[in-house]
Structures are given as C-alpha cells and as structure tokens.
Amino acid sequence: MYKQIAAELLAKSLNKSAEEIEEQMERPKQLQHGDYAFPCFALAKEKRQAPQIIAAELANDLSHDVFSGITARGGYVNFKLDKQIAGSRVLRSIHQQRERYGSAAVGQGQVVAIDLSSPNIAKPFSMGHLRSTVIGNSISLLLEKQGYEVVRINHVGDWGTQFGKLMCAYEKWGEEAKVRSNTIPELLKLYIRFHEEAANDEQLEQEGREWFRKLEQGDAYANKLWRWFRDASMEEFERVYQLMGVRFDSDAGEAFYNDKMERVIEELEQKKLLSWSEGAQVVRLDEQELPPSLIKKKDGATLYATRDLAAAIYRKETYGFSESLYVVGHEQSLHFRQLKLVLKKMGYEWADGISHLSFGMVLQDGKKMSTRKGKLVLLDKVLKQAIQLAAANIAKKNPELADKEEVARQVGVGAVLFHDLKHERIRDIEFSLEDMLRVEGETGPYVQYTHARACTLLTKAGDIRCDSEVAAAIAADAWPILSLLMQFPEAVADAIANHDPSRIAKYVIDLAQAFNSYYGKVRILDEDDDLGARLAIVKAVAIVLAEGLRLLGIAAPKQM
RNA sequence: GUCCCAGUAGCUCAGCUGGAUAGAGCAACAGCCUUCUAAGCUGUGGGUCGGGAGUUCGAAUCUCUCCUGGGACGCCA
Secondary structure, eight states: OHHHHHHHHHHHHHTSOHHHHHHHOBOOSSGGGOSEEEEOHHHHHHHTSOHHHHHHHHHHHOOOTTEEEEEEETTEEEEEEOHHHHHHHHHHHHHHHGGGTTOOOTTTTOEEEEEOOOOBTTSOOOHHHHHHHHHHHHHHHHHHHTTOEEEEEOOOBOOSHHHHHHHHHHHHHOOHHHHHHSHHHHHHHHHHHHHHHHTTOHHHHHHHHHHHHHHHTTOHHHHHHHHHHHHHHHHHHHHHHHHHTOOOSBOOOSGGGGGGHHHHHHHHHHTTOEEEETTEEEEOOTTTTOOOEEEEOTTSOBOHHHHHHHHHHHHHHHHOOSEEEEOOBGGGHHHHHHHHHHHHHTTOGGGGGEEEOOBOOEEETTEEOOTTTTOOOOHHHHHHHHHHHHHHHHHHHOTTOTTHHHHHHHHHHHHHHHHHHTSOTTSOEEOOHHHHHOOSSSSHHHHHHHHHHHHHHHHHHTTOOOOOSOOHHHHHHTHHHHHHHHHHHHHHHHHHHTTOTHHHHHHHHHHHHHHHHHHHHSOTTOOSTTHHHHHHHHHHHHHHHHHHHHHTTOOOOSOO
C-alpha cells in the first residue's frame, strides 16, 4: 500500500507508469536505511547521469504525509515511513481484524483438491509421509485463508503388488497371533524378510505377483487378509493424525479406484492412445521426449499410472476443482509429468490445473531411507520423545501449569512440525533427531514461548486498555516489530504463491526475535502514559504469532 | 548414458522477480535473572557464496560448461 504511494510519487516525477516503478522498488536490507527503496541505476543509463545525482534530485522533489523522510543515498531513493502514522494504522487493523488479518478473498468460490500424507498400509508412518502431511496440511490452511474451499484427500497406499508380496510372506512365515497383537511392526518384519529372501530367489517375486493378481481378481481369502491389514493400519495412522491435529475430507485410497480404471482404459483405447510394448500396454510420450506411461502390465494387472489417471478424473468430476495439488516426494516428479501429459492427450484441458508440489527427501547419512532394509525412523517414536521432552521442560520451568499434558503435546508436536516446515519445501533434509527435538533458537517452541510470554503480559495487564494510537517514541522503539507486523499479509501471499509454508515459518521466527529483543530492552508493564500503546503492540504480536503458527498447523498455548 | 533437483560460516539453513558492507540459528567464547516466563536477551570470533567462463552499470541470484551429492529413467508406488 505504502509502496504503491511511493511508486506513484516517483512515477509522476519521472513520467513513467506507477506499475513499472513499483516493480523496481525493493525493501532495503537494513531497516535503518528506510522502508522502501528505489534504485536509480537503470535510469542513470537512460538519462546519462550519475545515479547519485538522480536520486538526490528525486528525493528533493518528493514528499508525502505517510513518509517522514525521503532521502538519497548511494544511488537509491529511500522512503522512511512516518512510524507513528504507519504503526498506529497497522495496530488498528490487527486489533480490528484479529485472526483474519492477512486474509484475502482471491480464492472465493474456487475448489482446490489436495493430495497429502498418503501413507502405505502395512508400513510404518515414515518421515517422508510426515513431510507430505505437514506441508500439505499447512498449504491447505493457507489456501483456506485466501478463501479457497479445500478438499484434503489422503490417498492411502492400500493396493498394489506390494500387498501380494506381503500376503505371500504372511502365508509362508506369518503367525496370526503375533500379527494381531502388533500389526504394523510384524507386517514390516515380513515385508523385509520377503525382500531379503527374494534377492536370491526369483521364484518368490513370481509368487508375490501371483498373490496380487488373486487379490485384484476378487479372491475371497486374499481380500480378507487385505481388509485386515488395512483396518489395523488405518487405526494406527489415525492416532498419529490426532496427535498432529490433521484431518481429511476423504481417505479414498488406491483401492477405491479399482472399479474406476476400466473406464479409463476403455477411453484410452477409444482415443487410440494405447500401444503395445514388450507385452504391456502403454501411452507413448515420444513427442515430449519422455518415457512412456505404463497402463497395463503384461499379466493384465494395472499400475499406479492407471490408478492416478482414474483418481484425477474422479476428483475433477466429484469436486470440480480449479486446482488439483499433489504433495508428493520429489522422486515421483517424472510420474506426475507423465500423468499430466496423458490427461492432456485425452483432451482434458483442466489438467493444466494439476501441480505436483514436490518436496525434498529425508535422508540419512546422505542417502534415502529404505523400508525394505528396515532402516527407518518411526514418526510415532519421534513424536513421543518430543512430547516427553516438552513435559520435562514444563516440570522444570512451570510446574504449576494447568493442562500440562495438553501443552506438552502441543509443544512437542510443534517442535517436530516446525523443524520440518522451516526448510524450503524443495530441499532434502538430513534426518537429525537432535535437531527435531531442539527447543531453543529457530524452533517451534521458541515461537510458542514468545507467544506465551506475550499472552502472560496481557493477562497481567488485566483491565488496562490497549491503545492503538502509539506515540512517536514508542513507534520508534518498536519499529522492527511494527514493520514486520505490516509485512504479514505479504508473507501469507508469498507462501501461497509458492506453495511453501517455510515462508511463514521464517516470518514467525523473525517476528518472535523482534519481539523478544524489544522485551529485553523495554519494561512493558511499567505504569506510564504509554502503557496502553505498548500493550497494543504486545496484543498485535500475540495475534499474529498465533495466526502464523495456526497456518503451520501448530498450536499456540497461552502458557507454557 | 539421459532427465530432474541441489551445492552459501565447523554444523543446519535464510538470502524474494539480479541491486547498497552476504544474514540467522546451533556449536565455541564473554556477559545479563531481588522487577513482566533465561524455552530468553546482549556481544565476540567464524565466508575464495563448489570451480571456470559469459550477460550486465551491478551476479550468491540469470546463461553456458565442468566437478560433487541426491533422485528418477517400463511392468514398485
């Protein structure tokens, strides 16, 4: 808003369009230089004049009520906001809008389908699925803040050859009682054993495929086993979701599309997109210089491409989305490129609305973690440790706290989620339990702690009224905070535009740091004329921190 | 071999569509709790931005090339 005003002033003086000028404007790296800056280097070339001189002349010419100073420095025109005016204004709007501050209506009336979490049945909930879950959840919350209607879909991995293998292993070595009492770990053991033995036994792979074929053709016993494995697994996943506070609108997994694939295959045939290759049926993507998409195996069984095609079409027909997002690991990017292209070849222009929001992998010693080799860290255990640690901290620092257990859960989970979300989405993360459990520095608990501090101040202030009209001196002291508060809507928009929650995580860290620094310097509850103004700042910080954390899917306890 | 990511301080990472002396956190060291939660604050040290070339008034940022790491590349998902 202020940037626009500055751009208009410049535009008038330079006889250029305000949009063009606004494009070029930036935020100075150092807050002391000002709040907005316009670099004159491009103009220097145009006008054949030193940028310093141009900047000086412009600065001399311009003035406006919202800017307390417009000065030239090193080829830039720097705009300094009037701290009192701008500060009071942002406080007013935060107090009025509260948690709606930073919201927008750009998504009004549009539906976004989002595929997230999607763990595999009979396998433990891995770190990779944690990423998909928390990133997807945060993106959902962000989209809702912009007015979109979001459909969260947990595309559970409950079908495929792996189940054949698992059943095969269960039939050979499994014991019912053991599996009943300890489902996922026991099934995992069987799965790992299958792969160990299959390494020296071609025959076994065959048997596994045969079991899957039976399952797909409706064999009663195979289906009974399958249902058992699925139900038991879902129960365990549900516990983790509850712990993390994540919910879904649909858990239609892969099996859900079993009866919806035939139609797709027929359609592909009818549109003459299928061709035979080495006994399998594929859609060629030669023009796009991509490998073909495999639709049907030589034994007639379907593949994940078939299923994902059916799912994409089903979602379009059921939800009428304008965008369909897939929060799935980077390793599957080829698959999603193929999926989109095949849909386009089928004539579905809406495939343009499909985006694969890939994310980096969780690596261990620089390598991918593998289920088969059993090198896996269980999310369940990590969360439990984090909660225990939070509980220990509470016992030490705030033993009188009411609701200790719930706060410990919120803080423990907050630590793990924040650690994941603060990394840029696309980057690989090196697994480190130590880092995930950390509570100091750039961490979730640090932000939560800062929020709790602010809340305590507000509680202690009791009936004293907040006063959004801050005096110049207060605004100057708290300027780093006020400046950040003004930037929150941009941070939200930025996070959504890039589908990247890490932008919010970084913002919230910056705001917490600015607040803690202020807290260290200024006694907030001193009784003087400015008390109401300081409280207004504290309250605004509490609102924005809580809302920022909420957008990350993290709770903001009032005390901890 | 082909394609897709990435390479910034000892470690983990920021650095927006190219712009003002490259920033945090952790770890190390030195300070700050008889007054609002020390899960905090203040300060110090620490960098050939993987190498090279190019575009530009200006490059960590864009292009090319090489090196390194990760991933994908037909019947797993």
